[in-house]
Amino acid sequence: MSTAHESKSPIVSEIEESSRSHNSYSSPDDASYNKNQDIEVQISQVSSLNQLGSNPFLDPKVEEHYRDIYEGSQYECRHEFDPHFTWSPEEEKKIVRKLDFRVALLACFMFVALQVDRGNLGQATSDGFLKDLKLTTNDYNTGNTIFLVAFLIAELPSQLISKRVGPDRWIPFQMIAWSVVAMSQAALKGKSGFYATRFLVGFLEGGFIPDIVLWLSYFYTSKELPTRLSWFWTTLSLTTIATSLLASGILRLRGVGGLPGWAWLFLIEGLFTLFIGISAIFLMVPSAVETKAPWRPRGWFNEREIKIVVNRVLRDDPSKGDMHNRQAITPKLLWKGFTDYDLWPVYIIGFFAYIPMNTLGLYLSINLRTLGFTVLETNLLGIPQQVLHIVLLIIYTWLTVRLNLRALVSLCQPIYTVPLLGVLCWWQGAMHNKWATYAVTSLILGNPYIHAVCVGWCSTNSNSVKSRTISASLYNIFCQLGGILSANIYRTSDLPLYKRGNKVLFAIAFILVPILLGTRQYYVWRNKQRDTIWDAMTEDERKSYIEDNKDLGNKRLDFRFVY
Incomplete structure (x- = not known):
């Protein structure tokens, strides 16, 4: 706040x-x-x-x-709420380390399951997946679009179910269900099956990310959350590196049991994510006060540690106790979340920010094969950009937290990507120098990723669990809408180097600059509006306002947006 x-x-x-x-x-x-x-x-x-x-x-x-x-x-931790409870800085550091191991590391472990099953399609294309199923570039685009539309459709319903039954129950179910569908892709024979499995995997994975973010927010303060989210998306890159190495071996199984290499890829990696989903049933907890279970009789914390976890979070953001963790979102709250115009600037950033990287990422394997790299080289060459991605993500997130400047530091992304996309657009020697083309593409894909900061930004500016639940889904929906656009920028008629598509990506990356600056100015303006009203009130009027307005979320006159 x-x-x-x-x-x-x-x-x-x-x-x-x-x-x-x-x-x-x-x-x-x-x-x-x-x-x-x-x-x-x-x-x-x-x-x-x-x-x-x-x-x-x-x-x-x-x-x-x-x-x-x-x-x-009926906030589940209300009996631990104690305004006069004290603890030392050393105790808090110890608690945060324990939370990092119990909560953040577990979230990263579960994110592995998401990235494996949604990311291995690109690796499958390096093994002749499109040729075996008689699919064109446009068919591939359609399949990715179906996945993203299904992912988008499921975002809010998944979040609402998760809020009603609890992330600790819903998230493991999601992982188990999509893993079964992911394994079934080993039996694909043609276009219709490809489209059907793309829809089911997308639909079952939808809502997973905002569900995890909401669960993390139960345990961390607003300043701690962006850093933990950066670990979350660092896991994405580490998983991609690991699966690239794994794929280079699994794809060599082509012909074993009469199956192509990509079928073994879907089957083996689907079994792995199924194991993660089953493990999550026993590893996740509903809240800090509900960590004991028959297989965990001592729980995560002692009584004093529980009070520290609960009170440090509430003192950072008192709104985190305005809902029970099994409380459903009503239609009225849902509509209120949709119409919260103060969060739309962050949603718009989410729509545009990742389109260039999403498009290049979807086509990395196909483009590398077109340039003449082998199947093994194609999978291994995806690793360097992931390493760069991790380094820049950590640096960028640290810089944002350190300076407490979200919009201005986020300008690093378009400033970094626009010149590189310009090279892809107008460099005439791309087809004749495959290593230079690969290098430029990898640098773009390793860009300063602003997703973790934007998710935390949206959460902080919601100022309520009720609106935070909805805003997390809406932000991700806008990201998926951008993903749908990114899956349809490269077309068959633009082969082999997609010059026309790259110009579209260049324009979209450039547009992000005024969007970020405009977002910053919007929040500056909104805060000044409230300052003017608040400064004009007498002390009695302010006191009366605080007492009478108990639940206005980010519409409170004494709340200020971060930017």
Whole structure:
């Protein structure tokens, strides 16, 4: 949650100095408590204290306000809510390390299953998949479009089901179901089967990413989440590297058992992701207070650790307790999420940002084979761009968190990709120098990836679990819409180097620059609007507003958007 004012008053400075001496507030004597209480009341009238490293619940009215919300929503962790509970920085670091191992690493492990089953089609094309099924480039485009449309259709329904039954139940079911379909691709004989399996895999995978992001948000603060999401998408690249190496071996099984190499690829990797899905049943937990199970009788945390996990998250973002983790989204909340115009700028970024990379990624194997590389070379040559992708993703995410600048740092992506796409568009020697063409393509695919930051950006600017649940799906839907466009830019008539398609990619990459700058200015303008209204209110009016407006999410006058 953002503060209502950028500048710091003497009161704020006093609190910050106090908070630096310990991680959270202890219960003081009556005199000092009254002094701190007076300070907290004044600050709560103009801002949220979370970004100041303070405890907003020390103001009794703020505590009462949110305690009523937590009780009303039957928030599963409400009995651990304690405004005066204290812990040391060393304890918090230990807890975060444990969360990284138990939660973030598990999320990365599950993401492997998604990337393996949605990414191995590109590897299959290097083994004559299109030729064996008598498919054209346009048929391949149609299959990828069907996958993305199905993925898109399932986004919101999947998120709604997950919110009702819990991510810890729904996500393992998804992985098991799509793994079975993925394995069935080994029996493909023609176009109709290709289209059918593309639809089923896409439909069953839809919603997985926002489900995982929502689950992660239960355990991490707003500043910690982007870094953990960068690990999430780093896993994508590591998985692609591993599967590229694996594919180079599996595809050599062509002819064994009368099956082509790509059939063995689908079968073996589908069995692997099925194992991950079954494992997730026993590894995931509903929340910090529900980690015990017959196969895990001691749970993840002791009683003190549970209180630290719960209270550190709530003090960072009190809105994370406004829903139960098994509470369904109502039609009214769904409509409210759709019409939240303040999040649409981030959705628009999600639509345009990944189109050039998606298109080049879909056709990497086909293009490398066209340039004359062998099946083995094609799969191994996909590795360097993934390594570059990991390095730039980590650097970019760290820089964004360090500077707290999302829009401006995100400009790194188009500034990096536009010149390289220009080379692909207008360089006349592409067909005659396959290694140079490969190098340029790999540099583009290894671009500074802004997806992790945008997901965290959308989550923070939602300022409510209710709207956060919907906004995560809507953001991903816009990404999939962009994916549908990216799957249809290269056409058969544009073979062999897709010069016309590359010009379209160049234009789309360039458009992202004004979109990012416009998004930043929009949020600056919205914050100034609220500053004007808030500054014109008297102290009594501000206090009355805070007491009366209990659930407005990012529409609260005392909330400020991050940019």
